[in-house]
Amino acid sequence: MTATAVAPSAVKGVSYKTPIALGAFSVLAILLFVVFARDGVSTFSFAQTGTITLPAVGFPVRGTGLVVAVLAVLLAVAATALVRLRGAAPRWIVVVFALLLVVGFLVWATAGQRLPIIGLLTGSLALAAPLIFGALGGVVSERVGIVNIAIEGQLLAGAFVSAVLASVTQNLLVGLIGAVVAGTLVSFVLAALSIKYVVNQVIVGVVLNVLVLGLTTFLYQAVLIPSTDVLNSPPTFSNLAIPGLSLIPVIGAVLFDQSIVTYLMIVAVVVVWIGLTRTRWGLRLRAVGEHPQAADTVGINVSATRFWNVALAGAIVGLGGAYFTLGSVGSFSQNITSGAGYIALAAVIFGRWDPLRASAAGLLFGFASQVANILGIVGSPVPSDILLTLPYVVTIIAVAGLVGRVRGPAAAGRPYLKG
Template identity: 45%
Template sequence: MSALTRPGTVEDRERTEPRAGRRARGVSGALLLLVGLATVVGWGLGSGPGDATFSFGGDTVVTLPDLTLPGTATPVVLGGVVALLGLYQLARGFRSRRTPLVAGVAVVAFVLAFLAWAMSGGEGSSIDVVRLLRSTVFLATPLILGALAGVLGERSGVVNVAIEGQLLTGAFTAALVGSLAGSLGAGVVGGVLSGAVVGWLLAVFAIRYRVNQVILGVVLNAAALGFTGWAYKALMQSDTARFNSPGVLQPVAIPVLSEIPVLGPLLFEANVVVYLMYVLIVALQVVLFRTRWGLRTRAVGEHPKAADTVGVPVLRMRYVNVVVAGGMAGLGGAFLSVGTIGPFTENMSAGKGFIALAAVIFGRWTPKGAVAASLLFGFFAALQTLVGVLPYGSAVPASFLSALPYLATIFAVAGFVGRVRPPAASGEPYPA
């Protein structure tokens, strides 16, 4: 057998690779090549004479030294790396398990090149990496909690388009209950319960009455927006001191852990909702893929008839999981009000539920994937507020940065990070 016909060669792969796979590989490779060249030309050759300095602040015992990179060479090198990844993808193609890693490397390289370019227009420009990442976690917290709710719902077979409404009612109830009870803890509990109530409504109409789940989610979102808007004007605006002055949850530094350089100020100087989010991320990942309950949940989301045949209570599993998912999103809503600014404002969620739904898709319906996607959205949201003060940052429209995560979601759905398939029975009603 000659070298040209041995299994694993380019010719052999071209014969065995499906046409759709070759097309996806060509599109993703061309995209990487285009991004790499654009980075070299736009950020590299268009940079200024200054350097880019990344500082690692934080009030810790041990601090890391600043990292200074050349403003011109850095984008050129990073863009070249992305372009080479694109050429390899076009020529041979990465294995499906490696494509998410390749996509992550390309995103990191693009962002670092952009920041180096933005700082190259003047001397002494720097970015506090810890501050940027703290803002990322802060802005991503409600998205993560909403995305976890979406993952749990869809893994159970119910599409949760009502995440927006659950966030909004959670924020409203947390502020209202916290004000009336004089307790931020009571406000957080109220936010969780109100989100669970919206989840229960979603479960009843979607599971028992088999209403189209997408339409139902839109209706629940509209109802939440209308109710909270009316109650805000009728109660909170008329008597702010009584109905809309809950206070704000203060950060709690965990001893020892908060002193770790970078990670300490980033992860362990937060309020209680953020710590609860950490617990939920780990718990949901473990429960879904390491427990009997998780196996049953995935079974009713993939093949409910087969699950019913072996004695799994399909409808009860869906009811419980959708209500629990609503409580998770309600906790995210509580963070929007009592976890950030305190008082509730009209339409406080501002579309974050739909961003969380996009994170579910981008994260391939897994908790860790949804968290990573939510952090990506949060990072670009934090970046918008930072680049405006950099020498070249004002030349970049904020809409450009805010659009990047959505473009990444489209590429993910198109197969750029491997096969993306929702649970087979997601959105499909099951007869009682």
């Protein structure tokens, strides 16, 4: 009896989503960088205050675009061949492909202009901070089994309360604590309705977002606007440079010359990742999110574990809300979050419910927002209206086209009724 080899392409379940996506973007690269090529030189500047300054790098726009388009086509072909032979394309191909397109687009969009790379990266990290806080809260909540659609409401509540308390007391620490409490209170409502009263978690999250938006809008118009000097003029965190490290070229200015909130974000990423993957707390949390019946059998209180971890998630997200008012703008405005909570939720999915990957996704979306800002300043040929949609387009592409097949926590969204 002779065994018959079966080609991976014939095996059920092999997906060509990645090669198709890469192929589509390769066509766009050809159209943009070759057919509609621009002349001139794009200069990437690395100017930095300190003892070491890297020289600027010039890229010929037409030549760079041609190289990027050719490499994009080759990577798309390679991805197709690897899917056919092995059943999947390596992740590094997608990463290299994305980096090539980003460089090619930046060179094309800034033809004849100077692009400040340090400003681009620093601004990306700043804009990503609330998204990363939101994504971390979403990961914690969903890994324990509660779908957290209310990230937007938690961010908004944290931003409002931190602005008011910091304005009244002129104390930034009080504002941060208020943001944590506000995010926690919103999560209490989510947890109570989802766990105790078994209300649909998605509906609860949407209702909470609408409720917090309506409440903060009313209070902003009725209370904050008439008393702006007293209730809506909080102090803001200034950047705190770490001696020595802040002088490292590029990396120093990006990572070691930031505000306290940004440093808290970096610490939160590390702590949540270690907690989820290396501690008993993380093991119990993940067990409840994957198989609550089994967790209950070994003596874990499923309802209590879910309740308090959803509260912890809300506290983390609340810190992200404080960034809008205490770390960036310096005052609260109507709907100041502008959908950041939904982008953070997309980062959770794009990051496959992993703290590090979700944080990287948050950085990607922050980078897209900063690219739109920078291109608007340097005079890009891309219309400003299209630039404003760039972060949301990147979000859709990332989740729909590049994330591939994903599976969230098995019990996420499913109420647990003991017995």
